[in-house]
Amino acid sequence: MFKSLALGLGLLALPQVAHARTPAAPTGAAAPVMNQTKPVGPSPAVVDAATSAPRVQIALLLDTSGSMDGLIDQARRQLWTVVNTFQKARRDGQMARLEIALYEYGKSDIDAKDGYIRQLLPFTTDLDKVSEQLFALRTNGGDEYCGQAIQKATTQLSWSKSKEDLKLIYIAGNEPFTQGPVAFGTAIASAKEHGIIVNTIHCGPAEVGAQEGWTAAAALAQGQALNIDQNRAVAHVPAPQDAELARLSGDLSKTYLGYGSEGRASKLRQEAQDSNAGVSASATASRAASKASRLYDNSSWDLVDGAKKGTVKVEALKDEELPQELKGKSVAERKAIVDAKSKERSDIQARIQTLQGEREKFLASKAAENKGADTLDTAIIQSVRTQAAARKLMLE
Numbered sequence: 001m002f003k004s005l006a007l008g009l010g011l012l013a014l015p016q017v018a019h020a021r022t023p024a025a026p027t028g029a030a031a032p033v034m035n036q037t038k039p040v041g042p043s044p045a046v047v048d049a050a051t052s053a054p055r056v057q058i059a060l061l062l063d064t065s066g067s068m069d070g071l072i073d074q075a076r077r078q079l080w081t082v083v084n085t086f087q088k089a090r091r092d093g094q095m096a097r098l099e100i101a102l103y104e105y106g107k108s109d110i111d112a113k114d115g116y117i118r119q120l121l122p123f124t125t126d127l128d129k130v131s132e133q134l135f136a137l138r139t140n141g142g143d144e145y146c147g148q149a150i151q152k153a154t155t156q157l158s159w160s161k162s163k164e165d166l167k168l169i170y171i172a173g174n175e176p177f178t179q180g181p182v183a184f185g186t187a188i189a190s191a192k193e194h195g196i197i198v199n200t201i202h203c204g205p206a207e208v209g210a211q212e213g214w215t216a217a218a219a220l221a222q223g224q225a226l227n228i229d230q231n232r233a234v235a236h237v238p239a240p241q242d243a244e245l246a247r248l249s250g251d252l253s254k255t256y257l258g259y260g261s262e263g264r265a266s267k268l269r270q271e272a273q274d275s276n277a278g279v280s281a282s283a284t285a286s287r288a289a290s291k292a293s294r295l296y297d298n299s300s301w302d303l304v305d306g307a308k309k310g311t312v313k314v315e316a317l318k319d320e321e322l323p324q325e326l327k328g329k330s331v332a333e334r335k336a337i338v339d340a341k342s343k344e345r346s347d348i349q350a351r352i353q354t355l356q357g358e359r360e361k362f363l364a365s366k367a368a369e370n371k372g373a374d375t376l377d378t379a380i381i382q383s384v385r386t387q388a389a390a391r392k393l394m395l396e
């Protein structure tokens with residue numbers, strides 16, 4: 001049952017920074033490979049922009065107990081649709097930073113002493129890691145402790161200290177909200193002290209959610225009580241732009257030049273998430289739009305993004321740290337290749353953005369014909385629009 005959806009969104013232009021209490025890798029996951037290249041560090045201008053930018057943080061808590069396969073499938077397919085909502089997020093003309101955190105709870109193979117709750121990702125800007133973890137999720141029966149899940153997300157994550165930043169927890173599921181050793185009122189009071197809004201997503205009829213505490217919890221948290229049909233198949237409306245967007249997404253991935261061991265691992269992750277997005281033409285098109293946006297920043301492992309952000313110097317890399325395309329090249333040749341890839345990427349991104357604009361207009365014209373029960377993406381987007389406006393964040 002999909003009980004806890006805590007999503008932490010905040011768009012970081014900087015490379016991923018370490019957060020407190022980084023979790024152990026999920027069972028079966030490969031150990032992270034560390035980049036052996038000494039980081040150059042961002043330029044002062046990049047640091048100033050990142051530290052002053054408004055931040056959107058979303059922590060997503062997913063119930064992975066036995067009946068939540070449909071919810072997890074929606075999360076996988078709709079991740080890129082949700083991400084695209086924040087492409088233009090800004091306050092007073094300054095673009096926002098986006099971070100997402102991910103938890104699972106309610107699964108019996110998670111240790112009981114941890115409340116059957118596991119942090120999968122701390123706040124991150126690496127969208128491919130979020131997709132990777134969603135596709136790795138598996139369900140299993142267990143106990144679902146909503147209050148304790150909210151408490152863990154509140155205390156474990158590195159939430160912004162600014163009162164103006166948008167800090168959201170989404171918790172989703174379909175069992176009574178009152179279960180577990182931590183009262184939801186206590187957990188929500190702590191979240192509110194940190195300026196965090198808790199939204200509840202009940203997987204089932206609204207009247208059942210109201211009876212089982214989901215509505216009361218959202219009201220106490222000054223969030224929204226949302227209801228979805230977790231078993232509803234994600235509808236796909238074919239758009240004329242889908243095929244070309246899929247092709248361009250593949251072309252875009254070819255412009256990435258991963259450096260060091262982290263670069264090699266991250267490039268493989270990118271390719272795997274391209275493949276995972278192939279579950280539907282709609283998901284592929286939405287991922288293409290995300291990859292063409294400012295949110296898809298891979299400056300921690302990609303030479304094109306890294307050189308642009310000043311986080312790596314091409315001339316400082318050892319030959320063994322270079323991608324195959326740059327091995328054995330002079331510094332001038334390296335820079336020429338990186339510049340050419342940068343130009344190629346910009347051209348592809350521009351074309352994707354044009355096509356995505358056309359696709360959005362087409363889908364909007366079909367929306368009335370395909371109106372049905374809310375799914376995960378519509379629930380999140382609906383609440384985010386309201387809560388962003390309260391923080392004077394523009395999304396359009």
